Amino acid sequence: MSERKHTLSVLVENTPGALARIAGLFSGRGFNIDSLCVAETLDPTLSHLTLVTTGDDLIIEQIIKQLRRLVDVYKVVDVTEEGEFVEREMALIKVRAEKETRAEVLRMCDIFRCKVVDVSPRTYTIEVTGPQSKLQAVIELLKPIGIKEIVRTGVIAMRREKKNP
Amino acid sequence: MTGAQMIVEALKREGVEVIFGYPGGAVIDIYDELYRTPEIKHVLVRHEQGAAHAADGYARSTGKVGVCLVTSGPGATNTVTGIATAYMDSIPVVILTGQVPTKLIGNDAFQEVDITGITRPCTKHNFLVKRTEDLPRILRAAFHIARTGRPGPVLVDLPKDVQQGKAEFYWPEEIRLRSYQPVYDPHPRQVEKAYRLLESCTRPVVLVGGGVISSGAHEEVRELAERLHLPVTMTLMGLGGFPGSHPQSLGMLGMHGTYYANMAVANSDLILAVGARFDDRVTGKVDAFAPMAKIIHIDIDPTSIQKNVRVDVPIVGDCKRSLEKLLEIVKEVARPEKIWREQFKEWWEQIEIWKKRYPLSYKQEGEYIKPQFVIEKLYELTRDKAQSGEIIISTEVGQNQMWTAQFYKFDRPRTLITSGGLGTMGFGFPAAIGAQMGHPGKLVVDIAGDGSIQMNIQEMATAMEQGLPVKVIILNNGYLGMVRQWQELFYERRYSAVKFQVIPDFVKLAEAYGALGLRATRPEEVEPVLKQALESDRLTLVDIHIAPEEGVFPMVPAGRATTEMILV
Numbered sequence: 001m002s003e004r005k006h007t008l009s010v011l012v013e014n015t016p017g018a019l020a021r022i023a024g025l026f027s028g029r030g031f032n033i034d035s036l037c038v039a040e041t042l043d044p045t046l047s048h049l050t051l052v053t054t055g056d057d058l059i060i061e062q063i064i065k066q067l068r069r070l071v072d073v074y075k076v077v078d079v080t081e082e083g084e085f086v087e088r089e090m091a092l093i094k095v096r097a098e099k100e101t102r103a104e105v106l107r108m109c110d111i112f113r114c115k116v117v118d119v120s121p122r123t124y125t126i127e128v129t130g131p132q133s134k135l136q137a138v139i140e141l142l143k144p145i146g147i148k149e150i151v152r153t154g155v156i157a158m159r160r161e162k163k164n165p
Numbered sequence: 166m167t168g169a170q171m172i173v174e175a176l177k178r179e180g181v182e183v184i185f186g187y188p189g190g191a192v193i194d195i196y197d198e199l200y201r202t203p204e205i206k207h208v209l210v211r212h213e214q215g216a217a218h219a220a221d222g223y224a225r226s227t228g229k230v231g232v233c234l235v236t237s238g239p240g241a242t243n244t245v246t247g248i249a250t251a252y253m254d255s256i257p258v259v260i261l262t263g264q265v266p267t268k269l270i271g272n273d274a275f276q277e278v279d280i281t282g283i284t285r286p287c288t289k290h291n292f293l294v295k296r297t298e299d300l301p302r303i304l305r306a307a308f309h310i311a312r313t314g315r316p317g318p319v320l321v322d323l324p325k326d327v328q329q330g331k332a333e334f335y336w337p338e339e340i341r342l343r344s345y346q347p348v349y350d351p352h353p354r355q356v357e358k359a360y361r362l363l364e365s366c367t368r369p370v371v372l373v374g375g376g377v378i379s380s381g382a383h384e385e386v387r388e389l390a391e392r393l394h395l396p397v398t399m400t401l402m403g404l405g406g407f408p409g410s411h412p413q414s415l416g417m418l419g420m421h422g423t424y425y426a427n428m429a430v431a432n433s434d435l436i437l438a439v440g441a442r443f444d445d446r447v448t449g450k451v452d453a454f455a456p457m458a459k460i461i462h463i464d465i466d467p468t469s470i471q472k473n474v475r476v477d478v479p480i481v482g483d484c485k486r487s488l489e490k491l492l493e494i495v496k497e498v499a500r501p502e503k504i505w506r507e508q509f510k511e512w513w514e515q516i517e518i519w520k521k522r523y524p525l526s527y528k529q530e531g532e533y534i535k536p537q538f539v540i541e542k543l544y545e546l547t548r549d550k551a552q553s554g555e556i557i558i559s560t561e562v563g564q565n566q567m568w569t570a571q572f573y574k575f576d577r578p579r580t581l582i583t584s585g586g587l588g589t590m591g592f593g594f595p596a597a598i599g600a601q602m603g604h605p606g607k608l609v610v611d612i613a614g615d616g617s618i619q620m621n622i623q624e625m626a627t628a629m630e631q632g633l634p635v636k637v638i639i640l641n642n643g644y645l646g647m648v649r650q651w652q653e654l655f656y657e658r659r660y661s662a663v664k665f666q667v668i669p670d671f672v673k674l675a676e677a678y679g680a681l682g683l684r685a686t687r688p689e690e691v692e693p694v695l696k697q698a699l700e701s702d703r704l705t706l707v708d709i710h711i712a713p714e715e716g717v718f719p720m721v722p723a724g725r726a727t728t729e730m731i732l733v
Binding site for chain 2: 012013016017020021024028058061062065066068069071072073074
């Protein structure tokens with residue numbers, strides 16, 4: 001059985017300790033969390049959590065069942081298994097931008113539709129959103145120019161609606 | 166109403182009759198309220214671990230929720246072993262812990278500890294109450310979560326200012342938690358599939374686990390087994406879920422299970438597992454477990470299904486309701502008993518051969534008392550009570566536990582109280598106290614080892630104070646016997662740290678507490694001493710000096726296939 005990345009979408013009661021319970025479930029069983037994003041939903045008593053983890057089918061089945069067993073957890077969906085989905089991540093990248101590279105950085109931003117959100121004489125800070133593959137591509141291209149700092153949010157995901165109902 | 170008043174009122178409304186606890190600064194307000202509430206009996210233990218185990222023993226023997234009340238900090242941490250024990254065996258217990266005032270939480274205040282953080286992995290759920298007005302709702306939810314679905318321990322942490330605050334008491338009669346909806350009714354199609362497999366198999370085994378006992382499905386198991394003529398084996402937690410003296414019983418399976426139970430499972434073509442979770446002590450090497458069998462697995466907790474072994478027909482639901490549905494089909498189809506009998510005739514012949522070849526056995530000869538002989542004698546002397554459910558046996562953990570599981574025949578559910586999943590030494594005696602509190606009229610016996618009994622022996626004072634006539638039978642071999650047995654078999658007899666240089670004189674110890682102490686050192690003394698203990702109307706400690714190097718057999722070495730038994 002092969003290991004695969006799974007993106008789980010979890011609805012959980014917005015109570016203190018709920019996140020710790022979920023994180024604890026992973027650490028206590030030696031499962032890894034690749035990425036985790038949490039925020040309130042339209043209903044402020046519920047939080048939505050997007051969790052990316054890696055494992056074979058049996059491990060993922062266990063993870064999902066264990067999550068559902070938590071008293072605070074309202075709903076768990078394995079987005080990866082539910083057909084097509086949209087996935088986005090955001091990163092802030094502070095990149096070195098000296099006289100000879102400033103134009104090059106801006107060109108790159110243009111191509112990838114990034115936004116410059118802060119400018120200093122020696123740096124640009126750019127905002128990039130997209131699927132993980134796009135972020136990875138931007139980072140790889142900016143690396144030779146000189147990345148000073150990166151902050152990434154982790155993935156959020158949503159199922160695509162059926163186009164032909 | 167003050168928070169403390171609300172807590173006691175909530176306990177009354179939940180039908181709590183007895184609380185096991187130990188006071189301290191952070192729970193004085195609740196204790197003050199209990200002082201005014203004679204209808205709730207409080208049992209003062211000598212160590213908070215004892216309180217947690219006693220609440221657990223009360224819950225296991227009565228089927229009600231056990232309640233334990235302790236103070237913050239060390240009071241709370243002392244219950245952790247008891248909580249983990251209840252969690253592993255799915256026992257409904259509510260643990261109330263005191264906490265420092267909310268404004269001091271996180272300040273390293275005196276006797277502060279993050280007990281909800283500490284117990285998160287070993288409770289079914291836990292709560293930290295932040296506002297007095299939330300108390301009734303949270304306590305209601307705590308009891309509901311503890312006793313429904315797959316039962317388990319729930320901890321409620323109660324800051325001192327929340328206990329002292331005032332608010333209006335609002336009791337929610339109905340409780341609905343949107344994120345917690347256990348499934349009780351099995352999927353009908355899955356039950357049909359299960360029936361079809363039963364109709365087409367030739368070598369079936371029913372595997373009864375603790376879930377049968379907690380859901381009260383023992384009558385259904387028995388009816389199904391008798392109608393279909395199925396052999397039945399039990400896990401340690403399942404003992405009593407099907408009568409051990411029944412001709413279709415194969416006894417316990419697994420590491421110290423019977424030869425015939427393990428052989429039957431290994432050669433079966435269908436396993437009907439009810440409320441059992443396929444623990445590694447049951448399966449042995451998983452890859453070699455029942456290689457030819459299709460598996461039907463009934464469990465209320467979907468997490469248990471497919472966790473350790475592959476399952477062909479998963480049935481998520483309450484064991485009792487699921488078996489009821491299965492029995493409905495059996496009755497509808499009305500296949501004559503003769504046909505079932507015919508279908509499994511050869512299988513039973515094979516099982517009888519295994520039974521004859523290697524029955525559970527030992528030899529009582531020479532000057533040493535064999536522990537198995539003690540258990541058999543105890544069974545002989547209490548057989549009537551065992552069959553009517555008038556005796557409750559608790560055990561400690563280790564060899565004493567396994568000899569009891571092998572040689573005592575548990576016919577009724579909730580008559581064996583033992584720490585299965587966690588294997589907690591020191592569990593049996595406080596659990597016996599809890600069981601005796603729940604069943605004042607029954608005979609309660611704790612079978613102990615000299616190691617285990619010393620882990621919570623201080624609770625003798627508790628038993629004396631409450632006037633509980635618990636009988637403790639110590640199988641004293643001067644060793645940590647089970648570890649010694651492993652060292653003997655797998656570590657070339659390097660007996661590292663398993664022999665106590667000092668063992669107290671248990672008879673004198675009993676007397677020091679005001680209890681009755683008895684001793685047997687020769688085989689012929691066993692019966693009279695047991696009789697005297699069973700007839701005694703007070704706390705009694707029986708120190709029985711057994712053969713020091715006796716082992717528990719059969720044994721499946723850890724990680725081996727269950728067919729690779731050491732029989733000796």
